Amino acid sequence: MTPDPRLIVFENVSKFYGEVLGVNKVTFSLEPGITSLVGPNGSGKTTLMNLMTGLIRPSRGAVHVLGLTPQQPIEFFRQVGYCTQFDSFPPGTAGYDFIYWPLRLHGFAHDQAAKLTNEALERAGMAQVARRKVAGYSKGMRQRIRLAQAIAHHPSVLVLDEPLNGLDPMARAESIALFEAIAKQGMHVIISSHILEEVDRISDRVVLMSSGYVVAEGQIKEVRREVRDHPMQILVRCSNAARLAAAAFELDHVVEAKILTDGHGVLVRTRDAEQFYLLLNKIVSGGLVEVDAVAPADDDVNSIYQYLIGSDGGPA
Amino acid sequence: MSAQDLVARVQKWSREQPWRLYGSQISILVRNEVRRNLFTRRRIWIYLLALLPVLMIVGHAISDRASMNPSQIEEDTQVLAGIMQLYYFRLGTFFTCMAIFTWLFRGEMVEKTLHYQFLVPVRREVLVVGKFLAGVVVAVALFETAVFACFFFMYARFGAAGKAYVFEGPGLGQLWSYLLVTALACLGYGAVFLALSLLFKNPVIPGVVIMGWETIAPIFPAWAQRLSVTFYLKHLCPVNLPLSGPLAIFTVVAEPVSPFIAVLGLLCLTIAILTLSCFLIHRMEITYTTE
Numbered sequence: 197m198t199p200d201p202r203l204i205v206f207e208n209v210s211k212f213y214g215e216v217l218g219v220n221k222v223t224f225s226l227e228p229g230i231t232s233l234v235g236p237n238g239s240g241k242t243t244l245m246n247l248m249t250g251l252i253r254p255s256r257g258a259v260h261v262l263g264l265t266p267q268q269p270i271e272f273f274r275q276v277g278y279c280t281q282f283d284s285f286p287p288g289t290a291g292y293d294f295i296y297w298p299l300r301l302h303g304f305a306h307d308q309a310a311k312l313t314n315e316a317l318e319r320a321g322m323a324q325v326a327r328r329k330v331a332g333y334s335k336g337m338r339q340r341i342r343l344a345q346a347i348a349h350h351p352s353v354l355v356l357d358e359p360l361n362g363l364d365p366m367a368r369a370e371s372i373a374l375f376e377a378i379a380k381q382g383m384h385v386i387i388s389s390h391i392l393e394e395v396d397r398i399s400d401r402v403v404l405m406s407s408g409y410v411v412a413e414g415q416i417k418e419v420r421r422e423v424r425d426h427p428m429q430i431l432v433r434c435s436n437a438a439r440l441a442a443a444a445f446e447l448d449h450v451v452e453a454k455i456l457t458d459g460h461g462v463l464v465r466t467r468d469a470e471q472f473y474l475l476l477n478k479i480v481s482g483g484l485v486e487v488d489a490v491a492p493a494d495d496d497v498n499s500i501y502q503y504l505i506g507s508d509g510g511p512a
Numbered sequence: 513m514s515a516q517d518l519v520a521r522v523q524k525w526s527r528e529q530p531w532r533l534y535g536s537q538i539s540i541l542v543r544n545e546v547r548r549n550l551f552t553r554r555r556i557w558i559y560l561l562a563l564l565p566v567l568m569i570v571g572h573a574i575s576d577r578a579s580m581n582p583s584q585i586e587e588d589t590q591v592l593a594g595i596m597q598l599y600y601f602r603l604g605t606f607f608t609c610m611a612i613f614t615w616l617f618r619g620e621m622v623e624k625t626l627h628y629q630f631l632v633p634v635r636r637e638v639l640v641v642g643k644f645l646a647g648v649v650v651a652v653a654l655f656e657t658a659v660f661a662c663f664f665f666m667y668a669r670f671g672a673a674g675k676a677y678v679f680e681g682p683g684l685g686q687l688w689s690y691l692l693v694t695a696l697a698c699l700g701y702g703a704v705f706l707a708l709s710l711l712f713k714n715p716v717i718p719g720v721v722i723m724g725w726e727t728i729a730p731i732f733p734a735w736a737q738r739l740s741v742t743f744y745l746k747h748l749c750p751v752n753l754p755l756s757g758p759l760a761i762f763t764v765v766a767e768p769v770s771p772f773i774a775v776l777g778l779l780c781l782t783i784a785i786l787t788l789s790c791f792l793i794h795r796m797e798i799t800y801t802t803e
Contacts, residue, residue, distance in 0.1 A: 213799065251627055251798040270530070273633040280631075282800065284624035286548065300540050301632045303533050 199260035203227060204248065204353065204384060209257035211243055217408040218243035222257070224403065224413050226386070230379045232395040233388040234501055235405030241388040242281065244405070245355050248386070249278040261353055274302065277351035279342045281358045285330040291337075292317070292326040295345045302349050312348050320344035321370060335362035343371065353384040360389055372398055404501060427451045427465040429493040430472060435486040437462045443479055447471060463493060537634050541642025545616065546649050558608050562658040565595045565604075569662050573669040582673035589677075589686070592666050593751035596659070596690050601697050601745050602726070605655055609701035610719050612651055614709040616643040617796070627798045637790040644706055644786060651698040659694050663687050682750070689750040696748070696778050700741035703785035710792035744778035747771060 199205055204226040211218035219240040233241040246252045247259050250266020259265065264272045285294060295316055299309035317323040320340045325333070330341060339362045346354060356375070360368050376398055379385045389395045395402070402419060404412040412419045434440055441453040441462045449468035456463060466472045469492070479485050493499070513521075620626035629639055667674035667683060677683045704722060708715040729740035737743040747769055769777070 246798065249631060251630055253797060269635055270533070270633040273631060276631075278631050280627055282624050282627060286625050286628065287552075287623065288548075297540065297544060298628065298632050301537050301634050303536065303633070 199263040200225070201263035203260075204262070204386070205258075205260045206244075206247075207258045207260075209247060209254045209259055211247060211252060212255045218252075219247070219405075219408045219410075222410050224410060226384060226401070226403075228379070228382050228384050229400035230375060230385045230387065230398050232399040232402045233386065233405060234395060234402055236390075238407070239405040240408040241405055242357055243408075244403075245278070245280075245357050245386065245388060249276055249355055251278075251280075274349065275351055276353045276355065277346035277349065278355040279346035279357065279359055281361070283335070283338055285338070287331075289330050290327055291322055291330055291333070291341045291344075294330055294341055295348050298345060299348055304349075312350075316344040316348035319347060319374060321367065336364055336367055339363055340367065340371075343374075347374075347378070351383070353386070354378055355386045357388050358390070359387060427467050428469050429499065430464045430466065430469060430490065431461060431493040432464065432476065432490050433461040433488040435460070435488075436484065440476075440479060440485050443475060443484075444472065447475060460488075534635070534638050537638050538642040538645065541634075541639065542646040542649060545643055545646030555611075558611055558654065561604055561608055562654045563661070565599055566658055566661040566665065569595075569665045573665055577669065582670055585667070585670055585673060585677050588666055589751060590753070592662065593749065593753050595662060596693070597746075597749055597753055600655065600659065601693060601749075602742065604658075605651070605694065605697040606701055606723060606726070608654065609647075609651055609698060610705050610715075613644070613647045613702045613705035614715045614719070616647055616706060616709065617793075618709040618713075618715065621800065624800045630798060636793040636796075640706070640786065640789050640793050644702060644789075647702050647706070648698055651702060652695050655694045655698060656691055659690050660687070663690065686750040689748055692775075693745050693748045696775065697741065697745055699782045700744070700778050703782040703789070704741065707785050707789045707792065710789055710796065738777065739781070741778065741781070744774045744781070747774035 206222045206224050209222045210220045222240075222244065233244060235241050243252070247254055248261060250269075250272070261272065262275050264275065266272050292313060296309055296313045299312050300306070302309075304312065313326075314323065317326045320343050322337065322340050322344055325337060330338060333341065339359065343356070343359060346356070354375075359371060359375075363371060375385050375387065379400070387395060387399075396416070399416065401415045402413070403410055404419065432440060437455045437459055441455055441464075444450045444453040444462065444464050444466075447466070447468075449471055450464060450466045452463075452465040454463045455461075464472060473490075476487070476490065480487050617626065620629065630636075634642075663683075663686075667678055670677070674683075678687070705715065705719065708718045708722070712718050726740050726742050729737050729743060748771055
């Protein structure tokens with residue numbers, strides 16, 4: 197079967213480091229847009245990214261990126277940019293050279309390479325310090341110069357391993373805006389991160405990983421549906437919280453109804469959200485409770501992550 | 513598949529290759545590697561290794577200046593041959609090439625920077641060739657300079673007699689031979705140590721084994737001797753060293769071959785080892801945590 201030239205495809209991929217499992221039987225395909233790999237340390241996120249970019253070879257299975265494999269390096273690495281989490285640089289390198297020389301290896305002539313280098317430095321906010329040695333950069337600057345190198349040749353697939361680590365809030369916001377702009381151009385952006393809130397906001401889809409396995413994959417709402425057996429949390433801001441909590445408890449599918457500490461709302465955990473919304477309508481129309489706001493409290497990566505992995509995704 | 517089909521396939525493959533891109537990539541890799549390998553304080557001990565005999569010859573020339581006699585030229589030619597054959601071609605180039613060529617890939621693994629080389633549109637074979645050539649440029653530049661300096665200081669002190677020995681006698685021919693042997697030694701040992709660095713995480717122990725093999729190879733059959741670098745180098749040395757006893761093992765030539773065959777043989781050995789390295793590099797993975 198010819199691999200789809202639009203997709204990133206993992207076909208039953210396993211990777212073992214000797215006896216140690218990296219990832220096991222991973223199968224999925226990713227469409228353009230922002231995809232987040234979420235999982236605790238050691239869950240296999242970096243292994244998946246390294247497999248995607250050919251830094252390691254699968255023990256079993258096959259990986260295709262836009263129909264290409266790393267065994268075709270000239271075509272492959274013109275399409276792929278990878279910002280690894282290795283915080284190391286060739287000794288004595290200046291920021292500008294760190295981007296310029298790889299571009300020359302791409303085959304760009306001096307003028308074009310210089311233009312692309314300056315453009316990437318601007319986009320990463322590193323133009324002012326480009327002539328300084330990387331060894332003198334702060335952690336955030338080193339992160340951004342690696343990002344600049346990864347995007348300099350305008351790849352169609354941008355793979356970013358923990359790209360927000362070490363960035364201050366301003367740089368983080370700028371980086372996120374950059375990822376979104378790249379994704380809007382129809383490119384693949386693959387991000388791994390522990391910062392679930394940010395991943396949640398920018399992701400088109402998530403791949404949840406635990407102990408080398410993909411435990412869920414798809415759009416956040418789809419993933420939520422995959423785990424519908426787990427109770428869903430609904431936050432209701434209302435005037436008579438105790439009354440609503442009591443009514444909710446009469447329903448079989450409601451697992452928990454917790455009155456908020458300020459007394460102006462209830463956090464309900466239910467296995468049947470539709471039924472709960474019907475009850476809520478009934479109570480509201482009966483005038484027993486005045487509702488200010490209703491919102492699903494856990495339709496984000498963090499809560500899905502907790503359901504699936506039993507951890508908050510923080511560093512292990 | 514017939515031979516004609518095979519030739520046609522090879523021709524088609526060759527036409528499809530972006531040779532120009534490969535050439536430009538190799539020149540960039542060589543430039544960057546030379547900067548990284550040659551102009552660094554970490555390499556000071558290599559310079560010392562290469563220049564130690566030069567310092568000794570200069571010291572000898574200064575201390576012997578008063579008693580300088582043109583009849584000593586023959587004796588000093590033997591001394592120079594000893595320095596070349598016993599020091600440069602066996603120890604100096606061996607250990608320098610070990611330091612330079614094993615560091616080309618293994619050093620980048622230690623510094624955790626090799627992934628940058630693997631994430632650019634460069635075939636890994638091109639990477640091997642580029643790094644190898646960079647190592648050769650560094651080693652050859654260093655040793656050719658040292659050999660030339662040794663030669664110059666050895667004969668310059670004899671004044672007109674020295675000049676006559678070099679330009680009207682056998683001196684110049686000997687110099688060219690030494691420069692050729694030095695370059696070939698760098699190529700041969702370089703290829704060996706590059707391959708070792710791709711085979712072993714710590715290439716020092718295999719390096720010591722290679723050293724042992726290069727030393728005892730003369731006692732093995734002729735076909736086995738052809739698998740050592742010194743086998744080819746010995747045939748190209750212009751001055752015979754009259755060594756006896758156990759030291760004769762360094763100079764004994766069991767089965768003489770022509771200089772042309774010796775050069776060709778060493779180049780073939782180098783290409784064969786480089787081809788092996790091209791296969792090995794495809795097995796290489798970025799797993800810094802296990803280094």
